[in-house]
Amino acid sequence: MLSNYIKIAWKVLLRHPFYTFITLFGISLTLTVLMVLTSFLDHLFGAHYPENNRDRSLYIATMMLTDSAETSMSTGPASFRFLSRYAKSLKTPENVTIISNFSFSNTYINGKKIKLNTKYTDAAFWHVMGFEFLEGKPYNEQHTKSGEHVVVITDDLRNQYFEKKGQTVIGQNIEIEGIDYKVIGIVKGSPATRLYTYSDVYFPYTAPKSNYENKGMQGSYIAIALAKDQTDIPAIQSEFDSGIKSIPMSEIRGERKFNILIIKAEEYFDHFLNTFARRDQDKLMLYSMTALVILMFIGLPAINLVNVNVSRILERASEIGVRKAFGAPSKALLWQFIIENIFITCIGGVLALGLSYLIIYLINSSGWIPYADLTINFAVFLISVGVCLMFGFLSGVLPAFRMSRLKIVDALKG
Amino acid sequence: MIKLQNVEKVYRTSSIETLALNNINLDVKKGEFVSIMGPSGCGKSTLLNIIGLLDAPSKGIIEIDGRKVERFNDKEIAPLRNKMLGFIFQSFHLINDLSVIDNVEIPLLYRSNNAKQRRELAEEALEKVGLANRMKHFPKQLSGGQKQRVAIARAIVGKPEIILADEPTGNLDSAMGNEIINILQSLNENGATIVMVTHDDAMAKRTHRLIRLFDGTQVL
Incomplete structure (x- = not known):
């Protein structure tokens, strides 16, 4: 079943190269920024040379x-x-x-x-x-x-x-x-x-x-x-x-x-945070602002992608009608479109990974930060995969839900 | 096998109410080959859609294989459509992005068959319609008759007891149309119950029984 979904997703991508370019450009650009940002945060707060023991260090600063x-x-x-x-x-x-x-x-x-x-x-x-x-x-x-x-x-x-x-x-x-x-x-x-x-x-x-x-x-x-x-x-x-x-x-x-x-x-991150926000309410405000910025950063491109996805899925009304006529429950169709979207997002994620490596290489070799050692390590990669999945899910679930509720007779009329 | 009692279908918009089907009573026995005829807009396709559980009646009772289904929800109706019913549409409704064999496998995706079983059953269905040599082709590479044969293979791959065909020869020339009816007849001889909507008297004559509709009312 999964291969059937992925085959379709791939064909849909090939069908409209311009839409595909816009979609993948949006996804990969967003994910690249997130990956580079995550890598930079990991560079700032992670345990790296020469502070390899940062995870068991306390700072009295x-x-x-x-x-x-x-x-x-x-x-x-x-x-x-x-x-x-x-x-x-x-x-x-x-x-x-x-x-x-x-x-x-x-x-x-x-x-x-x-x-x-x-x-x-x-x-x-x-x-x-x-x-x-x-x-x-x-x-x-x-x-x-x-x-x-x-x-x-x-x-x-x-x-x-x-x-x-x-x-x-x-x-x-x-x-x-x-x-x-x-x-x-x-x-x-x-x-x-x-x-x-x-x-x-x-x-x-x-x-x-x-x-x-x-x-x-x-x-x-x-x-x-x-x-x-x-x-x-x-x-x-x-x-x-x-x-x-x-x-x-x-x-x-x-x-x-x-x-x-x-x-x-204090542990390094707490020590760093306390420089800006010492009181609990200041920390709450800082966390809220950060969450809001991240949400906007993922949310806005996701909303844009929702629009692109809705128009793309509308073309496929007949397919939805056929699948439903042959016994596909709404839930299966919902998952089909979410999986397809995650697949497309993952392609964007692979492109973003390549772009991120390039940008990180340029930052490390530019001398902008002396001895910079930004990397995409396993943790950064896992976070990026998580972001990819969330992005794919967010931008796929609404159009998929709409389509899965389509009446078969209307869907077959296209 | 299929029983309709006092079925009515009304289409409503904010200002207009259209009676598409009026007091339809129908009993199709197991193994029957029934055709539905009537002028355009008389409600043939609506009736077929209601029999096929693709659309819900406004009123009346529908029984499929002894089960009253008019109040079934999506969760209950989907497996029933999947196991009991196979559809053949006038405009084929093949998915152009999938190969012939992938199209035929579609009904099996919503069953517990594994990939190997699905492939074997799809190959078997394509052999029955004489398209075993076109499995890897895509719908756009096929003629109208071949497309309809793929659609038939898709309809029979899950071995449903009922096949519903909505003007299966409507987009084909008479030679191709005959070929399709021959396949349907052979499926019927092997036990399938078939309900077919058609405009063509010659095709209708080859079925066991004819139902005529006029302005949403059953006249024969």
């Missing part, structure tokens, strides 16, 4: 100080000192790293300025993250304790700064802000969209200008706690929360008159 009436507030990253005391001390995680937010610096080679993104980290950073070392090794506890002037740099900076290509640069110096640092490791760079790992140069936190000794609760550092297992996440959050609750009011008040401290250990 934003501290908010406010008063009871929330008339004034101060929001930003925490200080190294604060995180050492309340994050680094956590017992449940496998490891905890403290890293600075991104900062900038310059270096010069033959009078040419190279702008640098810089990051200060502890030694645990290299265990929590999954960086690939192309040469050398990371700095360790010994390096950080002794305040050695060592750095890990990316392959891209190596290629820009060191002239002799193909030779190791481990042990050579790089001058940054007038200070010589010994290069001890070269890593494959992190995409710029991964803010907590993206940098050109990684310094031990004890390096000059890291401000790690600053007093006060707020600063420019974040902590990432790596759970042994995803199931440990609630326990880590609970341990962190109870540590925060134990902070004496005098410490929270500090030099300003805030009496409420809000800082949480």
